[in-house]
Each structure stands twice: as structure tokens, then as C-alpha cells.
Amino acid sequence: MGTKQYQICVVEDNAPIRKLYSTLLKKHGFQTEDFPDGKQAIDWLKNNNPDCVLVDILLPDMNGTEILQFVRKKENGDSIPVIAATGFAHSNDRQKFIDIGFDSYIPKPINTATFASDIEDVIRKKNG
Numbered sequence: 194m195g196t197k198q199y200q201i202c203v204v205e206d207n208a209p210i211r212k213l214y215s216t217l218l219k220k221h222g223f224q225t226e227d228f229p230d231g232k233q234a235i236d237w238l239k240n241n242n243p244d245c246v247l248v249d250i251l252l253p254d255m256n257g258t259e260i261l262q263f264v265r266k267k268e269n270g271d272s273i274p275v276i277a278a279t280g281f282a283h284s285n286d287r288q289k290f291i292d293i294g295f296d297s298y299i300p301k302p303i304n305t306a307t308f309a310s311d312i313e314d315v316i317r318k319k320n321g
Contacts, residue, residue, distance in 0.1 A: 199244040199316055200224045204234040204260060205278065206252050210301070214247065214278075214308070221309030231255035235263050242273060245316050247299070250279040250290075261294055274319040276312065278303070 201223050205211040208229065215225045226243065228234040231252045238246070238260075246264055250257040257277060264270045274296040279286070281300075290298040297315045299308070 197244075198222055198224055199313065200226065200241075201312065202234060202238065202241075202243040202246040202248075203227045204231060204246065204248040204252065204257070206230060206249060210249075213305075214303075217305060217308050218312070221313070223309065223312075231257075231260050234260060238263060238267070242267070242269065244273070244320075245312060246273060246275045247278055247312065248275060250277055250281065258293055265294060272320065274315045276315055 201218055203211060203214050203218070203225050205214060206229050211227050211229065215227050218225050226237060226241070228237065231254050234248070246260065248257040248260045257279070261275045264273050264275050267273070275294075276297045276299055277290040277295040278299045279301060287298045296319055299311065
């Protein structure tokens with residue numbers, strides 16, 4: 194990783210998976226803000242602009258696309274990469290999530306060896 198310490202908003206209702214994401218990202222030098230549901234994430238996002246939002250598609254209180262829509266409506270929201278993390282891993286799902294407006298898609302189970310660098314690549318691609 195370069196000199197910038199990226200801040201990642203992690204939205205995942207499954208506690209062990211959320212902890213895994215956070216641990217992998219922190220080992221890569223990222224800061225994380227972790228949330229178990231969409232409401233808490235949106236409350237935080239109202240006053241914060243992370244470098245990336247990693248969101249599970251199926252949350253207990255809302256769909257991950259609702260978080261995507263909230264981020265995109267924020268001032269400068271188009272500059273924040275939003276990545277879908279989901280167990281929907283069919284061949285056409287990746288394109289479906291990109292077409293909806295996500296910047297990238299990470300299928301579950303994740304590749305722990307490349308997870309953090311894949312997210313960093315999305316951030317760098319989005320922000321030039």
C-alpha cells in the first residue's frame with residue numbers, strides 16, 4: 194500500500210465475516226468502520242466520506258443497493274467506490290451488480306489472499 198491510509202466502511206450482518214473483512218483490511222493498513230446493518234451504516238455515512246464502502250447485498254434491514262443509492266446521492270458520492278460483497282456468485286451476477294451502479298463485486302467466500310489488494314485496486318481505479 195502507498196502512503197495514504199484508506200478508510201473503508203464495512204457493512205456486513207454476519208459478525209464472523211465482518212470481523213474477517215476488518216482484520217484482513219487492517220493487516221493491509223486500512224482503517225475500518227464496521228456496521229452490522231444498513232441503518233447504522235447510513236447514520237455514519239451521513240457525516241463521513243470513506244474511501245470505499247464494502248456492502249453485503251442481503252442485510253437484515255435493507256438491501257445493499259439502498260446503501261449504494263444513499264452514497265450516490267451524497268455530495269461527491271460518485272467519487273466513493275461502492276463494492277458489493279455477496280454469495281450470489283453466478284456468472285452473470287458480476288455484470289448485474291456493475292449495471293446497478295456498484296464499482297465492483299466480490300463473491301463470497303472471498304479470496305483472503307487478494308481481498309485487501311482487490312479493494313485497493315478498486316479505490317485507485319475510481320480515483321485515478
